[in-house]
Amino acid sequence: MALIAMETGRFHEKYSEEIAVYGTPYRKIWILAVLVVTFVVIPLVASPYWLVVLTLVGIAAVGATGLNVLVGYAGQISLGHAAFAAIGAYTSGLLVSRAEAPFWVAVPVAMVAAGVFSLIFGLASLRVKGLYLAIATLAAQYIVQWILTSWTWITGGFQGIVIFEPIQIGPFDTTTPMGKYLMVFISLALVVVFVENLMRSRSGRAMIAVRDQDIAAAGSAVSPLHYKLLAFFISSAIAGLSGVLYGYNAGLVSTEVFTLALSVQYLAMILVGGLGSIPGSILGAGFITMLPLWLRDLLPAVGIELSASVEVHLLTLLFGVAILLFLVLEPRGLYGLFRNIKDYFRMWPFSY
Amino acid sequence: MKRKTAKGVSLALGLALFATACGGDDGGDGSEGASGEDIVIGVAGARVGAIANVGEGVGEAVTDWFEMVNANGGINGRKVKIEEIETKYEVPPALEAFARFQQSNAVLVAVEGTATSDALTPVSEQSKIPIMFPGQGNLETVDGEAFPYAFPAGPLYAHQATAMVQQQVEELGTDISIGCVAWEPPPGREYCAGVKDATDDLGAEFAGEVVIPAAAADLDAQVRDTVALDADVVLHAAIFGQAVLLLKGLCDQAPDLPVGAWHWAITQNEIKGAGAECMEGKFGTSMSTLPSDDPEAVQMLRDYWEESGTDPNPVLDENSLYGNGLYIAVVIEEAIRQALEIVGDDGEVTGEVMKQALESIEDYEGYGVTCPITITEKDHSGNRALNIYQIRDGGWDRIGECVTGPPVTDEPDVS
Known part of the structure; x- marks a missing residue:
């Protein structure tokens, strides 16, 4: 009878082991499996509808991962991330449509523009914390919304519509659900690799030090100002990328897209998914994006047929209750839940 | 306790995923209302959120109208299936809703809200399924050559x-x-x-x-x-x-x-x-004749409710924006009628046929609900007149x- 050996703990003996990307051999297999599923299995089996849904999840995951760098790792709060996404989207869209810049130039410039703009509000983080910082970043939201609706010489009109010309390279075409899906998930993969590596670097650890105790960090030659600003820049640049992806996915952007509600949704995603965790950002984005769809399809599946007016209000209520219950029952988020389950099986039969 | 919680939440999530996987995927991926079958119209609703009042009035009126049309035998014998999906006046849910309509073979999508109609304009063109959004939207979309699948179909x-x-x-x-x-x-x-x-x-x-x-x-x-x-x-x-x-x-x-x-x-x-x-x-x-003026369309609905023994929809009297919903409903009905003239009563209605049909609407007054509408290939507004x-x-x-x-x-x- 074969003996099944279960891992009962991890013991790092060297610093290189501590920061290794593949902490265990299993991790390599997991990552490979996720890549195969994402880039081979799903494109082969998913219907166009599911590609559209997953693309929306992917865009939200990029934005949520960016916000998690700031909130989860650096301990700063932002209610202005939709504004930074708007800066990215409009910079990229205008560069391509007006200056005829190629997308591979426009996208990095858009990310830098979003990052630089956020530094204005990042400076406030040196003097204010918590709710006060949240209000400071809220200003970004209102300022950007005002600019988009009022500076019509930039946006081209009150609607502020900027068309995103599709990217077509050989068979790759962002007018198709498959093209959009691949564009978004390649971007998400790059963001995940970047943030994962960032957190293994000196800068990432410094951000965590500032989050946990900024005075002690300053005493250890870690400049809170420098790392808070760096976190704002990186986080907002990634948010800018999510804005760009939104533009390419929808085919245009308008001024009514990047609202305060979107900023709050990003926050909800990382709270539900798990603060300070990259998988948590992705799980949270999936949960918040897809929960309304699950609830909508669940009611008829269990034989509950309601009139449209009753159904929409019931679904909204259930959505709120589900998030509330989730946060009460598992405050560490979906990733915390996943770890609980994983640990249970890892320790089995001695899990307690 | 923690493990029980974890199991409970996992079970709920698993069930939800299973239900989603089972529900609604009929494998359709195009804008084809197959020959002789029901014609599917999508409604990207907004009964929750910033324009809930509009969403309620429009959603209820469109549903009521086609319930009556179907009960009376449909349009030239073809039944119309209204599929409404809530968007909360947010863009990502609207994009998801549009993909679901595409999967259901919808041939036209009525959209509520300027932000959502703007966002759906490119995907409607990519999928060749027209969207219509009377009473809202972006002034530039009146140009049918620039936005071939976007139809304000009314005053902006x-x-x-x-x-x-x-x-x-x-x-x-x-x-x-x-x-x-x-x-x-x-x-x-x-x-x-x-x-x-x-x-x-x-x-x-x-x-x-x-x-x-x-x-x-x-x-x-x-x-x-x-x-x-x-x-x-x-x-x-x-x-x-x-x-x-x-x-x-x-x-x-x-x-x-x-x-x-x-x-x-x-x-x-x-x-x-x-x-x-x-x-x-x-x-x-x-943009519509208000229900309180009792236009012919409202009389038809009241007669239908009376004859069928159905309770009249209270929204008709409680929300004057129900009139805007009737406007949208009668324009859709006329477009379907024009589409069936193009392809024949049992013919296959597609998004492209519906576009052509909308562009054939001429001097249409929609059972007293609309001012005369004439939509052309170039002019997708077709009506700039308002009641005051x-x-x-x-x-x-x-x-x-x-x-x-x-x-x-x-x-x-x-x-």
């Missing part, structure tokens, strides 16, 4: 503004000054730009613009600024709760000031919120019938 915000100025000038003469209060988002700003254009065009004076921030909960400053414009007439493009605050403020501070509104702010909401006394004499535009209503004794009195204002400066030339 700027048209409402110019019609209102036209009516005021006809009534009071050109020696008047007109001020405008804009809701900050694009529709509001577009409305006031239309007011300015029309006053310039008609020789009246534009007294100035006051802007209401999108999320403002207190409008005292804006009310004072509006009074300070010292205009003879104020037109406003505020919505729902903000409209109530504005109207109450103006009633308190300038009770004799004539105040007009766009079609979102002359509803029961404002009468209930600001009070019948305050609203007495206020006026506003409507004044509130008298708590009800609506039509004081202008199918009024058209001067041309809007920024409107694409579709002549």
